[in-house]
Amino acid sequence: MPLLGLLPRRAWAALLSQLLRPPCASCTGAVRCQSQVAEAVLTSQLKAHQEKPNFIIKIPKGTRDLSPQHMVVREKILDLVISCFKRHGAKGMDTPAFELKETLTEKYGEDSGLMYDLKDQGGELLSLRYDLTVPFARYLAMNKVKKMKRYHVGKVWRRESPSIVQGRYREFCQCDFDIAGQFDPMIPDAECLKIMCEILSGLQLGDFLIKVNDRRIVDGMFAACGVPESKFRAICSSIDKLDKMAWKDVRHEMVAKKGLAPEVADRIGDYVQCHGGVSLVEQMFQDPRLSQNKQALEGLEDLKLLFEYLTLFGIAEKISFDLSLARGLDYYTGVIYEAVLLQTPTQAGEEPLNVGSVAAGGRYDGLVGMFDPKGHKVPCVGLSIGVERIFYIVEQRMKTKGEKVRTTETQVFVATPQKNFLQERLKLITELWDAGIKAEMLYKNNPKLLTQLHYCESTGIPLVVIIGEQELKEGIIKIRSVASREEVAIKRENLVAEIQKRLSES
């Protein structure tokens, strides 16, 4: 069946529909069947050929190249994020880009985008990873690791409709920090919130707020309001849309699409408007409905302890207990959180940025157990920094301010005003490279001096070293500052030391 691999899916569908259609009245027995098959195969091949469009050069839908400008911004932001993770004692790790499809299925809930599956090329059924959390849980279970604090920076892939304006792509980078292990309650959870604060403050994105809730409070609230248990996750995912949709639309979805009784929806509506500090936690302990629910009480107890630790960390005023926070993913079991930037009034010339949450996470005590043959659990809590949105914000700000970034780090340019000086330039630049100095020259035998100086100005190289007849004869080199256009002559043997001195001063 070599054809199997050759026909595109649409051609297959056409072939099959031909094969499965009722036979025409005139045909008889075996011959008819065989010739029909042959005809169907031929038609399909032809169609497959015709369907192939002329080659157009482009990249896959929902993806993009990262230009050197993008990369510079990214590198700075990722450095800050990773150094915070390391400050909190995390180890780095990585997992393959794809996992067995089975590993990923039934982990993400109803509103998850589609996964990218790999083609079955005669081996295992594979899918590109959808986040970094499930691969982490798989790693812990597979290696029987009971305790680990790790960070992971890597690409993930989701086949959502790309909404490029908001900085959402089908391929994007995630930065995760997680603490796995059985510890005393709320200490690691509080550290996750501390890390989110340190990163968001460090990035200077403006004022932010971290909404906190607990899955047990969400579920307790559902139970107390009369949501049937079978609808918990579905209603949870509706509630999760409250940051993008108005309450009346969410209510409509719950009632009309998910079959919730209107009075139940209204009871939920009363709760999800509540948000505040630790005093709201105290208030909810007194709530006639919630206080009857064991799960909800456990969640409230933990939140109370969490706020105590957050106060010691000096970040309590950044945290808001928010009953509308539900988090879409299925695997959360305890505390959940989500950081949002507080919209500052738009500056003149600045476009308003609507970026949603920039960091989020929570506790997922059951996920590792799903991978363990005996169901052994490893409690986990973690966070994910929405770096793509942060890249987008920073890039927009730079654009607005007209800030230019250097995309290279070159410190010194080797130039000559004379012809036939390629050999001397090559010798000179070798000295610089071998001393660890970042240096460039033009790949031309006889470039014009002006071209060489223009190159430095346009790429931001601060220093030029110039060699010519005169310099060669006298054993000197001229050093020119591109900014001030000042030139000084120094002895050739002092060149590297002099450059290093100047670079350390700047």
Place this chain on the structure above:
Amino acid sequence: MPLLGLLPRRAWAALLSQLLRPPCASCTGAVRCQSQVAEAVLTSQLKAHQEKPNFIIKIPKGTRDLSPQHMVVREKILDLVISCFKRHGAKGMDTPAFELKETLTEKYGEDSGLMYDLKDQGGELLSLRYDLTVPFARYLAMNKVKKMKRYHVGKVWRRESPSIVQGRYREFCQCDFDIAGQFDPMIPDAECLKIMCEILSGLQLGDFLIKVNDRRIVDGMFAACGVPESKFRAICSSIDKLDKMAWKDVRHEMVAKKGLAPEVADRIGDYVQCHGGVSLVEQMFQDPRLSQNKQALEGLEDLKLLFEYLTLFGIAEKISFDLSLARGLDYYTGVIYEAVLLQTPTQAGEEPLNVGSVAAGGRYDGLVGMFDPKGHKVPCVGLSIGVERIFYIVEQRMKTKGEKVRTTETQVFVATPQKNFLQERLKLITELWDAGIKAEMLYKNNPKLLTQLHYCESTGIPLVVIIGEQELKEGIIKIRSVASREEVAIKRENLVAEIQKRLSES
């Protein structure tokens, strides 16, 4: 046709073979055909279901997780490689993990492993990238970039049979540096070789050699020996195996499998034994066959110039003109090169490492034009560092020497000898974090002091700060050096300054 997506490939094959088999003697017309189809579909579904094994937790064949130990080694090596690329003025960039399948096909030649295709989920036909060179060429053509010096570090995927012993995986990291643009001959090419030397020297992998040849010399040699032009690429890929196979086996492949006349193979055999320095280049100018071939002469002229520049760069003695070097990939058009480590005599206890080439590259002037609608060419030359092999060598050496790596960078541990001191520890660690100090503590309400000190010893944390009743009352903190076990008391307000002083001294 919802079934289309549900059946695995083998089930499809079974279904199709049922549909396409000759009808049995007893059946008649329409009814028979329909029931046969239904039976076939059912059988296939059942088979598909039975084929699904019980869930076993594992990762895809040919891939692996990178543990924190791996990551530390990688980070060090990649830092060195990237800082060399930056020293030579390269910009960073990135491309998506997958490309349109069309972008990648017919670029790599006959011996390329299989590409990973993505499943057709109703959109474009996509494949995971196979290297970083073709995406770079696609990027240049798509954005009409005529000149660019860039580096790219990223994962690529190849469905080869994994031979894990040699450090080869189906998912692996590549580090590429390329110079695109029309420049004077051999200046960028020489810089690529200089970069390879700097990186291999910097990594201290032992002595190495870079073999150099030119595709035009290879093709000229083939023409001069009487290889039909249609067989050039096939014979080229045979020659490429000379570093792993003996000449007689390569000769056998060329004659028996690829239909080359034995006397032609023998003529090639004479050439591929030649290697040497610039004197061999001179010698080949006099070669009665090669000197008749225009292409070969062009290649020799360029090599001569290349050696001149390599001498100025001070690396000529590392370079060997080697007529057996052919490079498997189709897209090379000019100079090609490959760096190999020279086997040092095995030390006692050290296993001999057979790692093959650790860096390679060449000139590919036609690739960008393949993507340009009008065929506009952008000449390119570049190199790829075989970092996976280098990771493997470094890890093996560390294992042999029993070297341990720290997988975290934590500088200070916050400990207490007393119960009920969690609050004070949290306050103290906040001070450290907020001062940018890398600090950890145990996530326990009442850990034992010994447990805390053991944690520092096992994870290599150099300093401990200790707070207890006494210290709190006196407004002091004890600082303990884990290595010397010495403790000193300092005023609490001097804590951060004192730690920073100690860390800067160590």
